[in-house]
Amino acid sequence: GQNIDQPTEMTATEGAIVQINCTYQTSGFNGLFWYQQHAGEAPTFLSYNVLDGLEEKGRFSSFLSRSKGYSYLLLKELQMKDSASYLCAVRDLDSSYKLIFGSGTRLLVRP
């Protein structure tokens, strides 16, 4: 079966650091994506990991451990505009490039 788990909600304070975890069990693996989705808007691409390790992109970093079926998204120096849902998605191994999404983590940043 295919399963992607994320916490439903998280709350953090402006200026702080927050880590959003994602665990996955899929029949195949060909990369993991993180998307950000503000309320009422489309998901937008944040990061991509296909090899183990940390990928850093400004205030956002994403980590992957394929052996553990685990990823996290790290957001530093939180800003109010970071309040959004963060979607973890795994690309299946077959040739159709299908993305399997988790249900998303709603992050609320408080002043």
Added chain:
Amino acid sequence: DTAVSQTPKYLVTQMGNDKSIKCEQNLGHDTMYWYKQDSKKFLKIMFSYNNKELIINETVPNRFSPKSPDKAHLNLHINSLELGDSAVYFCASATPGQEFETQYFGPGTRLLVL
């Protein structure tokens, strides 16, 4: 310029009606997708076309029929709409082998079936 566009943005209709949602991308991508996002925000793939050819067809009722007249367009027609079809439908596009095959999403069509 909008990279992936969808029309309409909002669609309110009665049960039993037939409706269509249109999607266009100007990114030159080869592959287009339709996703459904339900009230719990769970984003699930429905269909995918690569160069006008259907490559993904998840377990979706036959009432849903995608059509791709060319690789820049992917439309979704829904027959005999049901209450459970109420959701946000997102179109997306990507090109295999480029930019990690990142999928770019349209703004969504909010469908409400009464």
